[in-house]
Amino acid sequence: MNHILLSSIPGIQSSAEAGLEWLDYIIFGLYFVVLTVIGLWVGRHKSTNSEDYFLAGKSLPWYAVGGSFIASNISSEHFIGMVGAAFTYGIVVATSEWRNIWTFSLLIWFFIPFLLASGAFTIPEFLEKRFNNTLRQFFAFVTILCNITAFLAAVLYGGGLALHELFGWGLSFSIIILAVVAGSWAIYGGFRSVVWTDFFTVIVMIAGGIIVTVLGLKMLADGGSIIEGFQVMIERNKADFGLWKEAVATQQEHLLPNHNSYNRLSIFQPIDHPTHPWPFMIVGFLSVSIWYNVLNQFMIQRVLGAKNIYHARMGIVFAGYLKVLMPVIVVLPGLILFAQYPGDMLMDWEMVKPNADQGYIRLIQQLVPIGLRGLLLAALFGAIQSTVNSVLNSTATIFTLDIYKRVFYPKSSESRLVRVGVISSVIILLISIGLALVIQFLEGVSLFVYIQTLFTYFAPPFSAIFLLGILWKRINAFGATVAVFSGFAVRLILGFVEIPFEWLTAYEMQAIFTWGFSAIVCVIFSLLSAPPPSEKIQADLVLNFKKLNLKAVVAKKWYKTVFFWWGLYVVLLLTLFVIFSGSII
Template sequence: MGVESFALAPLDYLAIGAFFATLSIVGYWAGRGEQASSTEYFLAGKKLPWYVVGGSFIASNISSDHFIGMIGSAVVFGISVSMLEWGNVITFSLLIWFFIPFLLSAKVFTTPEYLELRFNAALRQIFAVVTVISNVVAFLAAVLYGGALALSSLFGWDPWFAVITLGIVSGIWAIYGGLSSVAWTDLLTVAVMIVGGLTVTILGLDALAGDGGSLIDGFRIMIERNQATHGQWAEAVAVNTDHLAGGDADAYDRMSLFQAATHPIVPAISLIPFILSVGVWYNVLNQFMIQRVLGARSEYDARMGIVFAGWIKVIMPLITVVPGMILFALHPEILLGPWDQVKPEADKGYVRLIQSLVPVGLRGLLLAALFGAIQSTVNSVLNSTSTIVTLDIYKRMFRPQASDRDLVRVGVVSSIIILAISILLGGFVGRLGGSLFEYIQSLYAFFAPPFAAVFVLGILWRRINGTGALVTIISGFGLGIAIKLYMSLAATPPAWLVPYANQASINWFFCLAVCSCVSLLTAPPRAEQVTDQLTFNWHKMNLWKGLGDRWYTSVVTWWGLFIVTVVALFIVFSGFVLPSLALPSL
C-alpha cells in the first residue's frame, strides 16, 4: 500500500510546540509543593475533582497500544475489538457501586497494602513485585516501543533514539510533581487525544465518501465493506478465516461484537470471566489505574469520575476501532498478504492514515494526540510503580520509620531507575513479532487471574485465608506457565485454547476453586483480618452515600444512561440487527 511521504509544516510544529508548552505549564502548576509529603506526592493530597479523576483514569489507559495496536487489530478483526472498550461497563459498574466505597473506607495508599491487611505480608510483597514487573514489561516497555514504531515510520528515526527520547520527555512530570502533575496533565492529554483521534476518523470517512459525499455516506460505505460480502473485502476475509476465527469454518462476521469460542481476541464464551479476571485486575487492583480514584477529594468525586470515564469509553471506538475499519475499507489488500506480515502491517494503520489522509497543518495535532497518549501512560505507570516500590517494598521491608521527605526522595529516584529499565526493554519489544496489542493483552491474561480471584473472594467471603491466597497465587502462575509451554510445544493445540481470553478464563476458574478449597481445609483468618473495613458487610456498607445532591448531578442518573447506551450498542452490533438495516450499497 503506497503512502505519501511525510512532511510537517510550520503550523504542525506550532501545534506540537503549543501542546508541550501547555503540558509543561499544567504539570508545573499542579506539581508545585507536591514533594512536601508522601500523601501529596503519591495521592495528590486526596483533592482531585471528578473530572480529573475520570480524565486521568482514561488517559492512563489509552496509549500507543491503542493508537498503534488496537487500530491495527481493528483492521484485522473488525468491530469486535470494541468489546474491550464497551465491556468495561461491568467492571466500571462494580467500581462505582462496590469497590470505590470499600477501598475508600479501607483508607489504604496501595492495593498491596490492602492485601497485607486482609491476608499476610508475603502476599503483599508478591503482589508488589509482580506489579512492578508487569508495569515495566506489559506497560512501559510496550508503550515506548509503540511510540518509537510511529516515530520511526513517520520520520525515519532510529528506534533506540525514539524510545529514549519518548521515555525522557514522557516521564518528566511524574518525577517532578507526583500524582497531581500526572492527573492534571492527563486531563489536558485526554482532550487532545479525543479531538485528534476524531479528526482522523472524520477525514477517513470523508475519503470513503469521495467528492460530493457526506460523512454519513462514508459511514455507510465503511459498514458495507466491513460486512465483506463482495470484492476484495470478501476475499480478504475468506482467505483468512482460519486465522480470524481460529479454525471456525463459518464465515467470519467483522460487524459483530460476539464472536466464536475460537476468536483470537474476544471469544464471547469468555466475556464474563475475562472481565472479572483481567478487568478487575486492570481497573481495580492495578495501582496505576486505581491510584487516581484513591486520590479523589470525596466519594462522590471518585464515583462520578468513573462514570465520566465510562462515557469516554463509549466513544473510544470512534478513535481506536473505526479508523482500523476505515483502513480495511480503503485497503483490503492488507489482509491478502502472508499472515505473518498482516499484523505488523496493520499496526502501521494509524501512521498510514495520517500520512495518506491528514493534510499538512493538521498533522501536528494528530502527532500531539499520539505523543499525549504515550506520555500520559508513561507518567501514570511511573508514578504508581514508584509508589509501590517506595511504600510496599522500601518502607515495608527496609525502613518502616522512614520520614515523608525520605519517602518522596525514594519515589523520585525509583521513578528514574524504573524509567531507565523500561527504555532499555522498550528497544527489544519489537523483536517479539506479532501484534503489539495482542502482546500486551496476552500479558494481562497471564498476570491477572490469580490476583483477581484472590481479591474478589477475599472481600466477599470472610472464610478465605492467607494460606489459600498464597497457594492460589503460586498454583495460578504455575498453570499459566504450563498453558504457555503446552501452546508452544504442542504440534496442533486445540483451537479453543489459543485465545488468551480463554486461557485467562480457565485459569480464573481454577484459581477460584483452589482458593476456596485450600481456605476451607486450613484455619480460618484472624478476626482483625476480616473486619468491616477489609471485607464487605452488606448490612453496614453504605452504598448510597456520595451519589450527588440533584438528579442532574447524580451518579445514578449518568450511570443509568451509560448502561442503557452500552446495552444499545451491544444490540446494534450483535450480528443480527445491523444486517437487517439493509444499508444501501454505495
C-alpha cells in the first residue's frame, strides 16, 4: 500500500504516544469554532441569486482575493506531498511556487482585463465566447474530472492519512469526516463562505507552518540560534561529507544515473531530471501554470468575484508574496528532515518517496510542544479543508452553469440554479470520497508527483489555445478544437508508451512538448480555415491595449499602486533565483 504506519518508522510514535494532550484538542477545537462562526455569519443570508452564490456578489477586496487564492491552493499536496518531495529532491521543489511569477504577471497585466470585461461566470463560458460550444462543454467535462481526481480525491486521501496517523482513526473514517467537515461551508454558504473561511485559514496555516520550520532549525542548531540552524541545514544539504554525501550519491544514482553528481541546493536541474527539469522552470508556465492559475475555475473564481479590476490585480500581487513565503513552510521542512535523517535516503528507493510523505507529521510529533500541536494540526487540517471547499464549490459552479443550465435547462430560475449547485456539491463530494479510498492502493507513489503528473495530462492543450486565442485574432474555433483533441491524444501516447528520448521521459517535459504540439496545430489549422467571425474577436476577447485598463494600476499614493508592489515582487523573486541558481550557495 501507498502509506506506511508511522509507528513502524524509527522515531515516529502512535497518536497515543505522540503527546497529544487536552490542550491540543482544545486549540484544535477552537479552530473549528472560529471557522464555524465565520462560515455561519458570512453565509447566514441564503443566496437565491447565482452571482451571489457562485461569485460572492463580486464584492471581494484584494486581501480576500489573494488570501483565498493561496489558501485554496495549499493542501495536503503541500504539507504532506511537497515536504516529502523537498526531502527527496531538494530546493528545486520551491520552483513549483516561485515560477508562478510568470503566470501571475500575465494574469495581472493581460488576463484579468479580458476575464472581467467578458462578464463570464466561468472559464468554459469564456471559451465559448472566444471559440465554440464544443470547447466549452469539453473543458467543463475535463475540469470536473480533474477536480475530482487530481484535487478532491488526492487531497482527501492525504488529509485522511494524516488524521489516521495522528489520531489513530480508521483511514476510511478519517477521509469521510474530513470530507464532510471541509465540504460543509461550500455547500451551506456558497462562494462567500468559502472565501472568508479561506482567509482565516491561510493565517492559521502560515503561522503554524512557520512554527514548525523555526523549531526544526532550532533542532539542527542543537541549542543555538535559528541562523545557526539554517547554516547547518545548508551545509548538510550540500552533502560534502559523511552520511549526507553517501545519501546524495544514492539519490543521484536513482534520479540522474547519467550524471556524476546531484546538487540539492540548485533550482536548475538537468533536462532529464524526473520531476523538475530546468526548461520547465523557464517555459513550463505556458503549459501547466496558465491552466492552473488562470483557466482553473477554483483558482480564478476569486478573481472573477473581486470588487473591481484594481482589487483583482492587487489580490494576485498579494498572492505572489504569499507564494514567495510558501517554501519557508513547505520546502525548508523537507531540507531540515534530510539534514537530520539522511539515513532515510539509503533505504529501499521505492520506499523513500512514500515514507518522505510522512515527514511533516514526523516533525510535528517530535518538535512541537504540547498546546502548539493543536495549532499545527489546525494548520494542516485548514490547508486541506480550504482546498476541498474551494474545489467543491467551483466544480459545482462548472456543473451547474456550464452543463446543467447550458445543455439541459437553459431557462432555469436563479433559485433553481442554487439548489442544483447544492445537490451537485453533495454528489461530487461522495464520488471524491470513493476515489480517495482507492488511492491508498497505488503502490510507491508520492502524493506530490501523483497530483503534478495528472496536471500535465489536463493542462497543456487548453493553455495553448487560451493564450493564442487572446494574443492573435486569426486563431479560430476549428484550429483550437483540433489542437485540444490532438494534444490530449499526444499526451496520452507519451504517458503510456516507452519513449526513446531520455529528455522526454519527465512528465514536466512531456507537458512542454504537448503544449508546443498543440500550439503548432492550432496555428496551422486556423490558417488553413476561414478567419473567425467578428463576434469571436471583439475587444473583450482578444488583445487590445485600450482594454488593458492600465489606469486602474495607478493610485494617488505610490504605495498603493499595483505597479510598485508587483515590481517589488519581481525583484524579490529574481533575487531568489540568483541565490539558488547553484553558483552562490
